Amino acid sequence: MGRxxxxxxxxxxxxxxxxxxxxxxxxxxxxxxxxxxxKLHLSSSxxxxxxxxNEIIRQFWGKKPDFxxxxxxxxLNTINFLIDGLVNKVITTFHGNVYPVPQPNPAIxxxxxxxxxxxxxxxxYSFTQRLMAGALGLGFIPTNSIIGSSMAEENQGAFTFIxxxxxxxxxxxxxxxxxxxxxxxGWAADPYGNTIVLPPYGTLPWGAMASRKGVxxxxxxxxxxxxxxxxxxxxxxxxxFVRSVSLVPFGAHPQGMSNLGIEEFxxxxxxxxxxxxxxxxxxxxxxxQRWIKRWVLDCNSQEDYLKKLxxxxxxxxxxxSHSDSWIQELRSLENEISPIQQYTPIEMMTVSASRKLKEKxxxxxxxxxxxxxxxxNLAAWMGxxxxxxxxxxxxxxxxxGFLGYAPRPVDPFIFSFKNLPSCKMLTDVVNVLGIFVxxxxxxxxxxxxxxxxxxxxxxxxxxxxxxxxxTGSGGSNDVASSAAETIVTIEQSADRFVERVSYITCxxxxxxxxxxxxxxxxxxxxxxxxxxxxxxxxxxxxxxxKIIEKIRHNCGWDLKISEDLNEVxxxxxxxxxxxxxxxxxxxxxxx
Numbered sequence: 380m381g382r383x384x385x386x387x388x389x390x391x392x393x394x395x396x397x398x399x400x401x402x403x404x405x406x407x408x409x410x411x412x413x414x415x416x417x418k419l420h421l422s423s424s425x426x427x428x429x430x431x432x433n434e435i436i437r438q439f440w441g442k443k444p445d446f447x448x449x450x451x452x453x454x455l456n457t458i459n460f461l462i463d464g465l466v467n468k469v470i471t472t473f474h475g476n477v478y479p480v481p482q483p484n485p486a487i488x489x490x491x492x493x494x495x496x497x498x499x500x501x502x503x504y505s506f507t508q509r510l511m512a513g514a515l516g517l518g519f520i521p522t523n524s525i526i527g528s529s530m531a532e533e534n535q536g537a538f539t540f541i542x543x544x545x546x547x548x549x550x551x552x553x554x555x556x557x558x559x560x561x562x563x564x565g566w567a568a569d570p571y572g573n574t575i576v577l578p579p580y581g582t583l584p585w586g587a588m589a590s591r592k593g594v595x596x597x598x599x600x601x602x603x604x605x606x607x608x609x610x611x612x613x614x615x616x617x618x619x620f621v622r623s624v625s626l627v628p629f630g631a632h633p634q635g636m637s638n639l640g641i642e643e644f645x646x647x648x649x650x651x652x653x654x655x656x657x658x659x660x661x662x663x664x665x666x667x668q669r670w671i672k673r674w675v676l677d678c679n680s681q682e683d684y685l686k687k688l689x690x691x692x693x694x695x696x697x698x699x700s701h702s703d704s705w706i707q708e709l710r711s712l713e714n715e716i717s718p719i720q721q722y723t724p725i726e727m728m729t730v731s732a733s734r735k736l737k738e739k740x741x742x743x744x745x746x747x748x749x750x751x752x753x754x755x756n757l758a759a760w761m762g763x764x765x766x767x768x769x770x771x772x773x774x775x776x777x778x779x780g781f782l783g784y785a786p787r788p789v790d791p792f793i794f795s796f797k798n799l800p801s802c803k804m805l806t807d808v809v810n811v812l813g814i815f816v817x818x819x820x821x822x823x824x825x826x827x828x829x830x831x832x833x834x835x836x837x838x839x840x841x842x843x844x845x846x847x848x849x850t851g852s853g854g855s856n857d858v859a860s861s862a863a864e865t866i867v868t869i870e871q872s873a874d875r876f877v878e879r880v881s882y883i884t885c886x887x888x889x890x891x892x893x894x895x896x897x898x899x900x901x902x903x904x905x906x907x908x909x910x911x912x913x914x915x916x917x918x919x920x921x922x923x924x925k926i927i928e929k930i931r932h933n934c935g936w937d938l939k940i941s942e943d944l945n946e947v948x949x950x951x952x953x954x955x956x957x958x959x960x961x962x963x964x965x966x967x968x969x970x
Contacts, residue, residue: 417447423583424580426635428564430681449471470556474850504854509537525856561595566599568596573604613641632650648704708790736762740773745863748762751828755826784802791962825859828855835908837887838880864889869893871897874935899914916946916949
């Protein structure tokens with residue numbers, strides 16, 4: 380070997396740092412690469428590149444750059460893009476608050492209602508597929524999502540049907556989507572731009588790889604190429620896609636980052652208090668403007684932002700991110716959890732939905748439960764533990780890439796940081812919605828909420844008569860379109876139970892069961908309309924006849940009633956305890 384030493388030490392030596400140095404101050408990077416009229420894509424997993432978002436807003440505030448914003452969701456910091464003419468169009472899947480309760484955001488509603496921003500709605504999976512087609516250079520891609528929805532009608536320029544060239548049924552196809560430039564926050568990158576992002580991956584990496592002018596990356600740490608080689612299995616973006624790399628610690632705040640897989644990274648939790656303050660500020664334009672001034676415009680850099688946040692808060696968020704922190708939180712909240720047997724209509728609805736999910740999983744051998752947020756999520760969590768207790772194992776899934784997790788108490792947020800360590804698989808939207816929910820071998824049941832529902836099971840979670848904007852599809856359309864069947868959980872009133880929804884977010888063909896705060900409705904036999912099959916006890920009303928009349932009064936269609944109608948047994952103490960452990964502050968069950 381001695382005669383090859385010279386070659387081994389030169390030609391074949393792996394360099395500690397390899398490739399051109401792209402490290403750039405964030406302000407300089409934005410100034411150099413981001414131009415007015417661009418189609419900006421926010422690459423995101425279960426968090427956004429929030430520090431870059433703030434810097435773009437700083438530099439373009441008051442300049443009316445008319446960006447087109449491409450993002451899986453308009454919430455948290457992305458809401459600030461809608462103010463002051465920064466964007467004139469948004470391509471997205473969700474628009475509203477995400478924590479603690481998914482709901483419309485007043486600032487978004489005001490902008491949309493005044494037609495200051497064009498909105499293009501998609502489902503989460505169809506949105507991801509369009510970016511995937513753009514990255515793969517395909518021009519278009521087949522889909523099973525959005526068929527039969529109002530999104531299909533609104534987006535005919537980017538969705539159509541084609542004949543199957545191999546003789547099958549006609550297929551829905553989506554037009555490829557190619558942003559001009561993408562922005563992304565990761566854990567680490569070398570100076571060339573090879574970027575590590577830890578799972579779950581959400582919609583990554585398709586939008587970044589589809590962007591025509593590359594990606595601007597911020598990271599918590601800049602590392603050597605040797606470090607990148609050591610953790611190459613976590614590199615989500617090769618350096619040749621990257622235009623610049625900027626060191627920006629805490630760049631996801633107010634969202635958090637998990638370090639599962641590389642424990643030497645200092646992880647930090649979602650800042651729920653900060654998020655709550657921001658969402659409250661958006662209720663009034665003047666308060667929202669003050670918030671933007673304080674946390675964005677008056678901060679010259681991320682360093683200023685973190686100084687304003689304070690060391691105490693930063694240390695708290697790092698400590699709260701530990702995998703067993705929920706135990707301490709539970710102890711502090713224990714006295715707030717009601718021990719009484721008396722229950723609310725929402726608790727009755729959620730417990731009944733969990734029982735129905737358990738029944739359906741056993742009857743049909745389902746192996747995955749995919750839930751939306753809110754009471755639908757709590758019902759899925761309860762059903763999971765009820766099934767497990769009886770020896771039936773099922774995988775809980777969440778759209779951004781969670782699979783096989785065991786939900787921890789205390790935090791009812793669907794993407795709770797506390798659930799990540801219990802996952803058996805951390806993956807992405809394509810695997811979860813495309814394969815585990817909609818693939819050829821799927822045995823998935825969906826558990827969804829809704830803004831409105833009609834007697835056919837069609838769901839509206841997007842808008843009402845072009846006046847009131849709700850939150851959009853997210854992954855709900857993909858679940859309702861592709862899962863084997865779906866259960867919907869929704870608080871009942873005549874304006875939510877309508878004859879026919881004005882906007883179809885999710886077609887109702889596979890929505891087989893509807894559980895309200897008053898009773899259970901099912902599609903019997905081949906009937907495509909709901910029939911009331913069970914009603915909930917009502918402590919105020921003295922007879923079943925009066926209860927049925929109340930249900931009828933709060934139903935916007937001509938109610939069908941089963942001949943075998945019966946009363947649902949009330950929750951037992953154990954069911955209430957489990958439910959209240961998941962939601963001790965009553966965000967969803969409203970104690």
